Amino acid sequence: MKLAASVQQVTKEYVLDGETVRALRGVTLEVPEGDYVAVMGASGSGKSTLLNLLGCLDRPTSGKLLLGEDDVSQLSDDRLSEIRASRIGFIFQSYNLIPQLTVLENIQVPLYYQGRLTARERDRCHELAGMVGLADRLKHRPTQLSGGQQQRVAIARSLVNDPYFILADEPTGNLDSVTTEEILGLLDALNEAGKTIIMVTHEDDVGARAKRIIRLRDGNVLSDARQQQKRKAVIRH
Amino acid sequence: MxxxxxxxxxxxxxxxxxxxxxxxxxxxxxxxxxxxxxxxxxxxxxxxxxxxxxEGLGANNVIVRSIKPPSEVTEGMRGPVPYGITRRDFEAITETVPTISRALPIRELRRRFSYSTRMVDGRLVGCTPEYAEVTKLEVARGRFLSDADVRDKQNHCVLASGTAERLFPFEDPVGRSIHIEEAYYVIVGVMKPRNPTAGIGGSLAAQDFANDVYIPISTLWSRIGDFIVTRRSGSFEGEIVELSQVTLRVDEVKNVLETSELIKQTLASRHRIEDWGITVPLELLExxxxxxxxxxxxxxxxxxxxxxxxxxxxxxxxxxxxxxxxxxxxxxxxxxxxxxxxxxxxxxxxxxxxxxxxxxxxxxxxxxxxxxxxxxxxxxxxxxxxxxxxxxxxxxxxxxxxxxxxxxxxxxxxxxxxxxxxxxxxxxxxxxxxxxxxxx
Known part of the structure; x- marks a missing residue:
């Protein structure tokens, strides 16, 4: 099976107030394509650091990090930007839409930075907006949408560049239980359709939706367990 | 794009x-x-x-003027003091400087002009026919001085507009005679009014043309002469001045600065004291x-x-x-x-x-x-x-x-x-x- 991401003996250290913090102490894990991984752990366990590395927002101190076949562990800032624009889909806890852009324009942002905003790509953005149920809100601004709707825009945006995997950082952290269910259902459906998802969360019931749970503690992998798939999801229209 | x-x-x-x-x-x-x-x-x-x-002064022109030397310089000299540009200077300049296309000698005096009972104090200007053109004066009636007037030392004169108005408020002045210092001059023309030119850099007094009378310079030299007496607080002072000003026209603008330099050298070698000044409008322009x-x-x-x-x-x-x-x-x-x-x-x-x-x-x-x-x-x-x-x-x-x-x-x-x-x-x-x- 092809790997979406492969983390090999990765360490990450940084200096904070004169003290060296060892955030990751040699983490090894593999994420095959089509997997749905929940990374869990207490705060300070290194899960955010791992997420930043997987998201190419940072470089590991040592070890190897492969996305698809590309070794991204020591790339330049510009090359990392290109990979973020073309192969990674981000979903954040606080949605992180750009306030002055419309829904459609927000979905297009990664394409814009790839420099390929062709007519076909724009059609695709319409399609994605329809898929997350926002076809009638294309001209709205983020402030005119509810939290759940904003997060759905973010999900559409994360899919626009056909990424190696979707990186979801506490995607339901700001949502009530009903909307949480909606968003998780959407993620389930995407995974069902073959998308790889790596999600960071500290809520057990959210983590339980994943196929596999990786627990971190003090910068090490504590456990890595695959769980039984509990239910089928339905793609929303 | x-x-x-x-x-x-x-x-x-x-x-x-x-x-x-x-x-x-x-x-x-x-x-x-x-x-x-x-x-x-x-x-x-x-x-x-x-x-x-x-530019009203003319960019092609070089103006040389006589300047009365300060009294410290002339102290100890007895009798009337001769100073300024002489007729021989004028000849020397016009004959030795090849780039001069025209030279206009001018002699100015303060005089009283009278016609019957009316009198005007003004400037008597001895000049040549080119004067009108160089100073951009235009004829209103009659004509300006001619070459023949200068050659024959005619007692002809031309009035500026102000003088004409004051001496002849009701009559046509052309053909009549006015009295200037023991002689009569026949009026041949009257000029149009003209705005005073600007005085620039102190070397050229602002000129008011309103109360002028123009006569041929040759007539002025022979009738009035170079010696003039001015009365000053009870005592008389005599001066000998041959030319008040010479306006020289240079053939081309690009030669103006060189020519003015040449004129300066010529005058400097001929005068022991600084009793002359030179104004180059082009320099002023610069x-x-x-x-x-x-x-x-x-x-x-x-x-x-x-x-x-x-x-x-x-x-x-x-x-x-x-x-x-x-x-x-x-x-x-x-x-x-x-x-x-x-x-x-x-x-x-x-x-x-x-x-x-x-x-x-x-x-x-x-x-x-x-x-x-x-x-x-x-x-x-x-x-x-x-x-x-x-x-x-x-x-x-x-x-x-x-x-x-x-x-x-x-x-x-x-x-x-x-x-x-x-x-x-x-x-x-x-x-x-x-x-x-x-x-x-």
């Missing part, structure tokens, strides 16, 4: 998010650009005026140009200061904007923006601000002329006393927009946008995306 448009569209959108803030920022550049154009236009108007006055340049630099400096202030305003706002939009920068970086994309985004915003400021500044700059007209009209209506006290130049100056100041001002405004936008943009780009995403 599409992406380029998109960047601009985005920048303008961001600016319109805070319309008042953007407007105030634009205002700084707008004032700077408009003041560049205005100040240069006013400077140009003033210097053009000065230039016109100097001085006026230098003055103009300094004026432009000075005005430019003031305008540059206001532009820099405007630029600092832009920078200030952009720094605030960058801080305010840290989160957005983080999002964009996470979604694949390179550092240079962020720099471009913020630069586009500052350039847009400064281009708008520059363009409106240029438009308002072009209204310089009508606006000064209105301001002058208003001040004249509301504060007539104030306008009375203003110098002539300010009352009459017509600002003229210097064509090159428009692209210059515009170019400067864009440059300021780039220069003062670069630092905030680079600060935005240098942010760590992880930190920026965490920013609240």
């Amino acid at each position: 599409l992406l380029f448009l998109r960047t601009w569209q985005l920048g303008i959108k961001s600016l319109l998010l805070h319309p008042l803030r953007s407007l105030l920022t634009v205002l700084g550049i707008f004032i700077g650009v408009a003041s560049v154009i205005w100040l240069l236009a006013i400077g140009e108007g003033i210097s053009r005026k000065a230039q016109e006055q100097i 001085q006026a140009r230098t003055t103009r340049l300094m004026f432009i630099i000075f005005m430019g400096l003031i305008a540059a200061i206001s532009l820099v202030v405007g630029g600092i305003g832009i920078m200030n706002i952009m720094l605030a904007t960058v801080t305010e939009r840290t989160r957005e920068i983080g999002i964009r970086r996470a979604l694949g923006a390179k550092r240079r994309d962020i720099i471009r985004q913020f630069l586009v915003e500052t350039v847009a601000l400064s281009v708008v400021g520059g363009a409106t500044g240029v438009l308002v700059g072009l209204t310089c002329r009508p606006v000064t007209g209105w301001v002058r009209y208003l001040v004249e209506r509301l504060l007539p006393d104030v306008i009375e006290q203003l110098p002539e130049v300010i009352k009459t100056v017509e600002p003229s927009v210097v064509p090159w100041s428009i692209p210059l001002a515009f170019f400067i405004s864009v440059t300021i946008g780039v220069v003062f936008g670069l630092y905030p943009a680079m600060r935005a780009a240098a942010m760590d995306p992880i930190e920026a995403l965490r920013h609240e």
Whole structure:
């Protein structure tokens, strides 16, 4: 099976107030394509650091990090930007839409930075907006949408560049239980359709939706367990 | 191309998010650009005026004048003191300097002119026929002096408009005779009125042509002579002056400076004391140009200061904007923006601000002329006393927009946008995306 991401003996250290913090102490894990991984752990366990590395927002101190076949562990800032624009889909806890852009324009942002905003790509953005149920809100601004709707825009945006995997950082952290269910259902459906998802969360019931749970503690992998798939999801229209 | 448009569209959108803030920022550049154009236009108007006055003297001319030496120099000399340019100097100059195309000798005296019971005190000018042309005097009736008048030392005279009016308030002066110092002169012509020329640099007194009488210089030499007596606080003082002024015309403008140098050397070798002066209108013109340049630099400096202030305003706002939009920068970086994309985004915003400021500044700059007209009209209506006290130049100056100041001002405004936008943009780009995403 092809790997979406492969983390090999990765360490990450940084200096904070004169003290060296060892955030990751040699983490090894593999994420095959089509997997749905929940990374869990207490705060300070290194899960955010791992997420930043997987998201190419940072470089590991040592070890190897492969996305698809590309070794991204020591790339330049510009090359990392290109990979973020073309192969990674981000979903954040606080949605992180750009306030002055419309829904459609927000979905297009990664394409814009790839420099390929062709007519076909724009059609695709319409399609994605329809898929997350926002076809009638294309001209709205983020402030005119509810939290759940904003997060759905973010999900559409994360899919626009056909990424190696979707990186979801506490995607339901700001949502009530009903909307949480909606968003998780959407993620389930995407995974069902073959998308790889790596999600960071500290809520057990959210983590339980994943196929596999990786627990971190003090910068090490504590456990890595695959769980039984509990239910089928339905793609929303 | 599409992406380029998109960047601009985005920048303008961001600016319109805070319309008042953007407007105030634009205002700084707008004032700077408009003041560049205005100040240069006013400077140009003033210097053009000065230039016109100097050109009235003729750029081809070199004017040599007799100057009475100071009394320290002449002390101890007994009897009347001879000084100034002599007929032999005149010959020496006209015969040895090849580039002189025409020479006009002039002798001026203060005299009393009378006709029956009327009298006028004025200037008696001994000259040749070219005088009218060189001083740009025009004939109103009759004719000016002719070559024959000079050759035959005729007792003919021509009256300036003021003299004619005062001596002949009711009659036609042409054909009548006026009395000047023991002799009668037949009037052959009357000149049109003419504005006084400017006195420049102290070397050339302002000339009022109103009360002149012109006679052939040969007649003046033979009838009145070189020796003149002036009464001064009870004592008499005698002077011997052959020529008051010689106006020399040089064949081509490019030879003027060399020729004037040659004339200076000729006169210097023939005179022991500095009893002559030389005025080169071309030199004055050059001085006026230098003055103009300094004026432009000075005005430019003031305008540059206001532009820099405007630029600092832009920078200030952009720094605030960058801080305010840290989160957005983080999002964009996470979604694949390179550092240079962020720099471009913020630069586009500052350039847009400064281009708008520059363009409106240029438009308002072009209204310089009508606006000064209105301001002058208003001040004249509301504060007539104030306008009375203003110098002539300010009352009459017509600002003229210097064509090159428009692209210059515009170019400067864009440059300021780039220069003062670069630092905030680079600060935005240098942010760590992880930190920026965490920013609240």
